Amino acid sequence: MDALRLRAQMIQAIRRFFQDQDFLEIETPLRIPAPAPESHIDAVVAGAWFLHTSPELCMKRLLAAGYSRIFQICKCFRAGERGDRHLPEFTMIEWYRGGADYRTLMDDCEALINTVAREIGLDDVVSWQGRRIGLKAPWERISVRDAFARYATISVAEALRTDRFDEILACEVEPHLGMEIPVFLYDYPVEQGALARVKEADPGIAERFELYIAGMELANAFSELIDAGEQRRRFEEASRDRRRKGSPVYPMPERFLQALPRMSPSAGIALGVDRLVMLLADKSRIDDVVAFTPESL
Amino acid sequence: MFTASDLRKGLRIKIDNDPYIVTEFNFVKPGKGQALYRCKLRNMINGNQFERTFRSVDVFDEADLQEKKMSYLYKEEGKYCFMDNLSYEQVFLNEDQVGEAKNFLLDNIEAEILLFEDRPLGISLPNFIDVIVTKADPWAKGDSVSGNTKPVTVQTGYQLQVPPFIEEGEKIRIDTRSGEYLTRVKG
Numbered sequence: 001m002d003a004l005r006l007r008a009q010m011i012q013a014i015r016r017f018f019q020d021q022d023f024l025e026i027e028t029p030l031r032i033p034a035p036a037p038e039s040h041i042d043a044v045v046a047g048a049w050f051l052h053t054s055p056e057l058c059m060k061r062l063l064a065a066g067y068s069r070i071f072q073i074c075k076c077f078r079a080g081e082r083g084d085r086h087l088p089e090f091t092m093i094e095w096y097r098g099g100a101d102y103r104t105l106m107d108d109c110e111a112l113i114n115t116v117a118r119e120i121g122l123d124d125v126v127s128w129q130g131r132r133i134g135l136k137a138p139w140e141r142i143s144v145r146d147a148f149a150r151y152a153t154i155s156v157a158e159a160l161r162t163d164r165f166d167e168i169l170a171c172e173v174e175p176h177l178g179m180e181i182p183v184f185l186y187d188y189p190v191e192q193g194a195l196a197r198v199k200e201a202d203p204g205i206a207e208r209f210e211l212y213i214a215g216m217e218l219a220n221a222f223s224e225l226i227d228a229g230e231q232r233r234r235f236e237e238a239s240r241d242r243r244r245k246g247s248p249v250y251p252m253p254e255r256f257l258q259a260l261p262r263m264s265p266s267a268g269i270a271l272g273v274d275r276l277v278m279l280l281a282d283k284s285r286i287d288d289v290v291a292f293t294p295e296s297l
Numbered sequence: 298m299f300t301a302s303d304l305r306k307g308l309r310i311k312i313d314n315d316p317y318i319v320t321e322f323n324f325v326k327p328g329k330g331q332a333l334y335r336c337k338l339r340n341m342i343n344g345n346q347f348e349r350t351f352r353s354v355d356v357f358d359e360a361d362l363q364e365k366k367m368s369y370l371y372k373e374e375g376k377y378c379f380m381d382n383l384s385y386e387q388v389f390l391n392e393d394q395v396g397e398a399k400n401f402l403l404d405n406i407e408a409e410i411l412l413f414e415d416r417p418l419g420i421s422l423p424n425f426i427d428v429i430v431t432k433a434d435p436w437a438k439g440d441s442v443s444g445n446t447k448p449v450t451v452q453t454g455y456q457l458q459v460p461p462f463i464e465e466g467e468k469i470r471i472d473t474r475s476g477e478y479l480t481r482v483k484g
Contacts (some may be wrong), residue, residue: 080302080332080353083324166330167350174327175402194329210328220328245354 003281003289007121010277011073012083014093015118017112018071023095026070028058030077031070034253037238039224040166042079042247044088050250051077053096054270057256060224063266064259068098073273084285085216088294091273101197101223102207106184108269109219110137117280128214128282131179139182144192147185151200160189177212184209194234196222197265210255211271213279221269228260255295299359301334301351309341309360316341316360316413341418362418364409369402377402379410379417398422401457401473422473426429427482428452434466 015025035043035050036057043050052058054076062070074216077094087233097104117126124135148156152172159165177183186209190198193206224229235252242249277289287293299310301449308319321337334351341360367379367388376389377399388410392399398420410448411419432450446458451469459478463469468482 038329040326040329081324081326083326086324104311166327167333167352169330170325170333171335171350192329217328231337 001120001281003277003283004291006281007273007277007289009120010116010280012111013116014073014273015121017115018095018254021069023069023071023212025069026059026062026072027074028052028055028062028072030075032058034251034256035241036195036253036256037235037250038242039238041246042078043250044077045201049147053078054092056268056270057253059094059096059268060263060266061256061259063096063098063224064261064263068264068266069096071095082294084287085275086280087274087286087290090286092270093273094270096224096266096268098264098266101265102186102221102267102269105184105267106139106141106209106211107137107222108138109182109184109221109271112271113213113276116276120280126213126280128279129284131214133178133214134181136181139184140178141184143187144185144189144191145187147177148171155219156189160191165189165192172245174212174217175215178214178216182211182213184211186210193222194238195225195231197225198230216275216279217272218275218279219269219271221267222267224263224266226260226263226265228257231260269276299357301332301353301355304334304336304351309362310338310357311360312338316362316418320346329341341413342416361414362411364411364421366407367410367416369404369406372402379408379420388412388415388420390417390420392418396420397476400476401426401428401453401471403428403453405464424473425470425479426473427468427470428455430459430463430465430467430469433459433463436461436464 030052031046031049032052033049035053041053043053055072055074059070059072073093075089077089079088082086117135126133126135145156152168154168159168177185187205188208190204190206193208196206196208199205199207209221210217211219239249273288274289278286281289283289301393304319304322306319306322310317317338318341319336320339323335324374325335326332332353337346337348337349367381370378370380375392377395378387378389380387394417401422403426409421410417428451430449431452434447447461448456449459449463450456457476457478459469463481470479470482472479
């Protein structure tokens with residue numbers, strides 16, 4: 001089937017999946033005064049404000065306001081991101097569960113992707129670029145530390161010390177992840193999870209995971225950080241990092257920080273819809289699953 | 298000055314004082330991590346290829362490359378001498394740098410010489426040149442065994458296959474990219 005028709009069917013299936021579980025579909029503004037300060041995510045300027053890089057801050061304010069199961073399918077914008085798997089404007093499905101932690105979101109991912117695959121007529125195996133990947137749950141779960149020990153030439157500690165964490169992850173670890181069944185890569189070094197809760201048993205670890213299928217990163221999830229003081233400290237650190245690199249520094253998202261103390265323990269996740277379409281439509285480039293790329297406009 | 302975000306296929310940059318051309322490029326960015334620019338590069342002097350991953354903070358100098366119109370003068374001890382038509386400055390290219398173009402170096406032919414900081418790297422010739430056939434066997438009419446072509450030698454010493462009616466002393470046009478005969482040139 002044509003990728004755009006498949007895409008439309010998949011988005012309907014995603015929507016139905018969440019509606020069937022009593023999640024509330026919401027829309028938050030795309031244009032916001034203060035994006036989350038993160039070291040390596042640059043926002044697109046829109047007048048005096050910015051296009052959101054994800055709906056995270058507004059959705060968490062809704063959690064704080066008492067909406068405990070919410071989802072949103074929306075466009076997100078990130079300046080300078082363009083590659084075979086990146087578009088500066090892309091589609092995200094983001095959902096939050098009050099009273100849950102990141103482990104529940106792993107179960108959600110297994111159920112969601114199996115449901116979507118079934119609805120477009122795939123059974124529990126997906127073929128992507130000549131490789132067959134089984135979707136039957138449970139999927140593999142491996143910690144960042146163990147994945148580095150298994151696939152990388154240096155340890156996580158060494159990679160962090162030499163500022164090569166991202167490079168080793170992208171070049172040595174990711175190509176091995178999810179090649180037979182999907183993989184949850186979990187428990188990141190705390191400096192790699194700016195909005196994630198720290199693990200009670202280990203303050204050096206953030207409760208964050210990424211879902212990988214066929215070496216492709218599909219989703220990022222956290223047990224949400226709800227300590228406003230700690231969140232402010234991490235935003236300030238990210239802002240300092242941005243200033244050091246010469247990146248634009250964003251205003252502090254004060255309203256979000258004010259709302260955070262009212263948010264109960266929650267877990268949230270963002271999954272790239274374009275990449276999920278790439279996977280299920282067997283396309284190697286993100287260009288092949290969208291109606292137009294920026295270059296074609 | 299380029300930054301990593303300028304990297305793309307075909308970009309020519311300077312690394313360790315050598316010019317490199319980006320032959321393959323991909324943007325990768327893990328999770329919330331930093332942007333990485335994975336490139337395959339080819340050294341434009343020695344042809345060596347290698348892979349390298351750059352980060353957004355990396356900066357590069359542009360490779361100072363320019364093409365100049367120069368005329369071919371002579372060959373001596375394996376070196377080909379060309380002269381800049383405007384400055385009369387002379388440069389020497391070796392066999393590797395001249396490559397297949399050596400077959401078409403007519404006296405005073407005007408070529409584009411690719412220079413890196415005034416060092417010659419390569420040559421491109423006009424797509425078509427007209428040359429005189431200096432050696433050809435006579436056309437044996439009715440000789441069907443020899444097929445539709447015959448070998449000839451042209452004034453540069455280059456040998457090629459041409460239709461059997463081409464005779465010694467005639468002028469023919471050659472495509473310098475393929476090295477093949479195109480047509481007979483009258484006059």
